[in-house]
Amino acid sequence: MLTVLLCDDSRETLEKYSAMITKSAKKHQLEVAVSTFESAESLVFYLSDAPNEADIIYLDILMGGQNGMDAAKQLRRCGCKAEIIFLTTSGDYVFDAFDVTPVQYLIKEATTAAKFERVFLRAVSLVKDKTTDMFVYESGTVRKLIPLKSISHFEIWRRRVTVYCQEGENFQYYTTMGQLEKHLEGKNFIRAHRSYIVNLQYIAKFHAQSLLLKSGIKIPVGGTYAQQLEEAFTAYMSQFSVYRI
């Protein structure tokens, strides 16, 4: 589900582009939730508590109150990483736009429906690239997402998995070890023990039969897994500049 927000002071514009987005989404079998905002202030207010609520944001620039460029800068300062597309009548702000790394700066009158769709699809693909860094799991009937980089390790007992996160919050859900391993393939995670899968980025110390993670937690290393752990770790290290002391 892609969350798309549109912000423009003209209701007509909001309706027009909402319809275009919904149409493109349907055509390409994408699930989208479109929300509209009539002022930059209301958009910023909405996102200030949850800056990552939005995947794609279409922003007009000249609106009655706060201008869209300032709003975009404010959102970036709050940690909003959404794909921003400026949709405006004026080219005056194009040079300022680079500071907020938008997908595109579109001039309304110069943008055909085909071009609008192309830019939309490019934004969608950028969002998809980002989400491969998320870990998705089912808790009850709810689908939950956590950034992979915030997970230090997984502990599995029978079919119950405990996900240990950097921020201290841990989550539990049910799945098989096989499914979990498959889920984490190619993502810097390695099985260290019958019951543990570890994030390579969190290893602080290696001992003969255990690992110490940055969080201070000690993980045992099972005999059968020691070699693949070492190999995975060596491969992982090759991307770094390593200074041996």
Place this chain on the structure above:
Amino acid sequence: MLNVYICLSDQLRIEKYRGVLKSLSARYDIKSEITSVLSGGALLEQLSDCPGKADVIYMEPFDGESNGIETAKELRGLGCQADIIFLADDAARVYDAFEARPTQYLLHGKTPPEKFAGIFLRVALAARRRKERNSLLLHSSGNTTVILPFVNISYFAINNRVITVHYERTRLSFYARMDMLEHQLREQQFVRTHRSYLVNLPYIAAIERNNLLLKSGESLPVGCTYQAGVERAFSLYSAWLRKAKRQ
């Protein structure tokens, strides 16, 4: 080492920008290596084997013959994550430029030196931080191997031949020689502040006479012979950070 590439079709312009970048690097004590090429094709040749080599690329969006924006997109496709700064004669290509995800699009002769400097310092800082995140200290003894990213190390302390690494709220000690350590850390932002201390510059809050204050609140002594050097490194680094801050 900051790897800067300049790709412009006009040799005179290349020399002009090379001069500006060299002077900025000297002023802020940033070690830069500047490579220049005259065409997009040459740039691709330089970087196709190792797209990660470049930290910053100054290039034209269009040089009358070839399309720099397409070259930039090709570089992105190869995995190049350098900061790309377009230098153009006019705004003709600005709307097309976004697809290459550049950091900036500047106009020749219309960009105030302060703005140009601010952008360079910002990208230099970002490149430095990327390198820090990618650099690790590895120490093995017996069956134990310790992995420490430099970015997490606040300082090294030496007592006889025992080096103690201070990071986060813990520390680790091992046998090594301080001068060897200093040699290896020259690329990182560690500055020798005392016979017995090597401190990570971003962790310093303030320098006083004979001691320095870390952001953690800890106070470390500064040796007389090192005082001037530390003050200079710290003030240049602070100036760098200030100028790089977004306006």
